[in-house]
Amino acid sequence: MSGWAEGFAVLQDWSVLAMVPIGVLLGVSIGAIPGLSATVGMAMFLPFTFTLDPLTGLVLLLGIYNGACYAGAIPAVLINTPGTPSSAATTLDGYPMAQKGRAGEALTLSLLASVAGGLIGTALLAFFAPVLARYALSFGTPEYFAIAVLALTIIASIGGGQISKGFVAAALGLLIASIGFDPVAGFPRLSFGSSDLSGGIQLIPLLVGIFGMAEALTQLERAIASRLDRREIGGFGIGAGWARRLLPTTAGASAIGFGTGMLPGVGGDIGGYIAYNEAKRFGGAAAPFGQGEPRGVVAAEAANNASNMGSLVPTFALGIPGNTQAAVLLGALLIAGVQPGPGLFNTAPELIYGSFLGMALAYLCLLAIGLLGIRLWIRVIRIPSVYLWPIVILFCVVGAYAVRNTTFDVLVMLLAGVLGYLMTKARYPVAPLLIAVIVGPIAEENFRRSMILHQGSYEWLLQPLTASILAFAAASLVFSAWRHRGRARAEREMAR
Amino acid sequence: MPSTPQTGSVVPPLLVILLGAGALWAAMGIRPGMLPNDPGPAFLPMAAGAALVGLGLRLLVAREPHDGMPRGAMLLRVAGTIGLTLAYLATLERWGFPASTFAFLTCQMVLLGVRSPLALATLPAGLTALTYLLFRVLLSVPLPATRIGGMLI
Structure with a gap:
């Protein structure tokens, strides 16, 4: 039986199917609230997947991911505040449309573009991931070490802000990953005689703390007043003419978004901005981009949804997370006892192809839920923060406790939350920390095994593919440093 | 009101340096690996500790801006x-x-x-x-x- 047939067969289970609308509904509700990103939502609900089988849990999280990515556009259009970072570019034309009384039209466009971008991205993912996985089956320890270094380098260097701070976060993640038994010899490290630490820091409490708890602390600093006024939303129809005119923008932006999403660390926000700029360039000087141009909304939304699917290519094919949301998905697999990587395409094809089909189904479900509930999601933005954030903290505590039923994990979650909060205040990105916790052990194990296999010689670093990947990592570092220097110079000149 | 950006605190880089130094000190107590040519269990914490010290020193010189702490x-x-x-x-x-x-x-x-x-x-x-x-x-x-x-x- 082919992988697709196996995937289709497992997806007929009602418990898996039921998770599609549940996940999408949760995701839309989460994404519509500014401050609650897809990552926070997925981290909050990750503990719910403990009792589910791997595919059911994965489908739930993918539904949340897809739903939240779309719903981030709702506050972006209505209050000029992206609900999730990936919807940042949507504000550029979405909010001007709302100011002109065309919010309903912008919301419909963002929904259709999200669904189209997501479906195109899913199709491309289903095509590229198996190809890469087949190729990756021939990878040895040197190549895996190089890929892990590439992921770490890119994520740390493009994470925003100063590059050194990204690398500090990554080094901190490597230090956290060092706690517990080492992956080659099995010796205890940095546990200081504590039985709780000897098993290592559990990924889930760390993840829930660094995203959920830290975000709650950041948001609780200030009481967020709802800024949604009673402005005219306008009709939700877009007309057949517009649909035809927007198709090329949707297709092009989806391709750009997917391509950028495949690069580790390049999130939907960057993909959205790149696609927006390209749409603007192709639109010509006469097109009113930035003043409420529908093609701007479509480009940003199609690209960020396709970008999210692109980020899943290295996740499924190599077991290396492409972004933080993918890291949460990998965490769900690891908890379920599934070892992510190219081997999964042979050992558990139903899981991989079931996920692809589940994603496509989630986008179709999103179309229905989005169209039917569009007026309801607008109200979600008005939930007062004084009620919202205590609920988020409660879920973080219960989620961390549920891992091993121990308060030690809750303490880890709280400390991770405080660390994430302080890092945010000091403008250190937190994403490299999480990625380093996941990728660090992969890099360490493959480095040490390569050294053992090659009798202590470093010649394996010069193998063509390994050297090429490492050279790409170095080039990305140089490029980021150059870009940062240019930006700093421009800021200095503006200050004068 | 959200906190306003502030420049030049030495506290975060100093904490990074201290953490890195602590990691290096703790890593020295880890027993070496027994497999021939294995860099050993102390390799990763050593590398992370050294990186934190180096990057902390770099940030100490750069004095990058940060958001003010809440009051x-x-x-x-x-x-x-x-x-x-x-x-x-x-x-x-x-x-x-x-x-x-x-x-x-x-x-x-x-x-x-x-x-x-x-x-x-x-x-x-x-x-x-x-x-x-x-x-x-x-x-x-x-x-x-x-x-x-x-x-x-």
């Missing part, structure tokens, strides 16, 4: 939330999930400015019951329960 009411909300979560953690197994969760939610809402007696009575109770049902009943997560706490549900 006044903002600080009270953040510190109060951390304190309440710690108290929740301390009482979770002693009082049981229902009682400790109800107390935590009530105190947290008061801290955030909710003053309506009706909201303070119904919302924490409803949320506690809902969370208990979701995790304990639907997902079979063994949440801590005592006789007193269990009577609330």
